[in-house]
Amino acid sequence: MRRHRRGRDRGSAGVSLLEAVVTLSLLTAVLAMFLDSLGSLTNSSQRVQALVTNEETVRFGLDQMQRDLRAAAALDALTASSSYGNQVRFELGTAGARQYLRWLYDTTPTSPTYRSVLRQVMAGPTSATVLNQGVVITRAQNLASNTAMFTYFDSRHGDLVAANPTTPANVADCAIAVHIEVDADSQPGPQPFSENMDVELRNRLPGGIIGCPA
Numbered sequence: 001m002r003r004h005r006r007g008r009d010r011g012s013a014g015v016s017l018l019e020a021v022v023t024l025s026l027l028t029a030v031l032a033m034f035l036d037s038l039g040s041l042t043n044s045s046q047r048v049q050a051l052v053t054n055e056e057t058v059r060f061g062l063d064q065m066q067r068d069l070r071a072a073a074a075l076d077a078l079t080a081s082s083s084y085g086n087q088v089r090f091e092l093g094t095a096g097a098r099q100y101l102r103w104l105y106d107t108t109p110t111s112p113t114y115r116s117v118l119r120q121v122m123a124g125p126t127s128a129t130v131l132n133q134g135v136v137i138t139r140a141q142n143l144a145s146n147t148a149m150f151t152y153f154d155s156r157h158g159d160l161v162a163a164n165p166t167t168p169a170n171v172a173d174c175a176i177a178v179h180i181e182v183d184a185d186s187q188p189g190p191q192p193f194s195e196n197m198d199v200e201l202r203n204r205l206p207g208g209i210i211g212c213p214a
Contacts, residue, residue: 054139055193058182061117061136062197065103068092068119069178069199075152076100076125077172081165085148088178091125100125105140105149115140117149117182141183141192151179156213174212176201 065088072090086105091098100122109115117137123129142149152160152175160171177200185192 054184055195058137058184058195062180062182062195064119064136065180066197066199068101068103070202072201073098073203075172075175075201078168081161081168084152084161084168084171085150086142088150089122089125100127102130103150105142107143115143137182137184139184141185142181145183145192147181147183147194149181151181153177153179154213158213170212 074091076089089102102120104118116135118133120133121131152171154174181196183194
């Protein structure tokens with residue numbers, strides 16, 4: 001009887017060890033699934049937060065552009081039609097107290113990660129000297145999407161650069177509104193998104209300039 005009990009005890013101990021191994025394996029598998037799900041949720045949350053943050057940054061930048069352009073005393077002419085899609089230059093203030101501003105989509109970096117939209121204070125209406133600048137929007141992807149950031153319209157809603165690409169200087173005189181479109185992305189984040197705004201030039205009356213469409 002004693003031998004039989006010892007044999008049964010040894011068998012019971014073996015079963016208990018097997019059960020422990022199986023239970024531990026199941027717990028490990030469940031824990032691994034839980035951690036994987038938690039990691040996916042964390043990554044998803046980070047992506048969504050990155051997108052929301054960048055959208056807010058872009059909208060803030062558009063609001064700044066709108067305030068500046070609505071207060072513009074005059075637009076400054078650019079020398080090449082290709083420049084109009086990436087920048088807008090204008091003057092603020094009255095004669096004798098003018099400030100010369102340029103909003104520039106900087107397309108020069110080779111990596112699209114570092115392409116930014118800059119607000120620059122210029123030395124003069126045609127000067128290339130930047131007195132100071134600030135980065136307002138990062139990760140702008142207009143170059144990748146082949147989208148002009150700035151488009152200029154006359155009183156007939158005609159695209160002034162597209163209508164006369166070889167002589168674009170009339171934009172400075174005839175534009176009454178500027179359409180702004182920013183394509184951007186967030187990293188990490190979902191696919192690129194777009195934000196746009198139409199800004200009417202408060203100090204430009206339609207048809208008030210000789211040679212411009214009425």
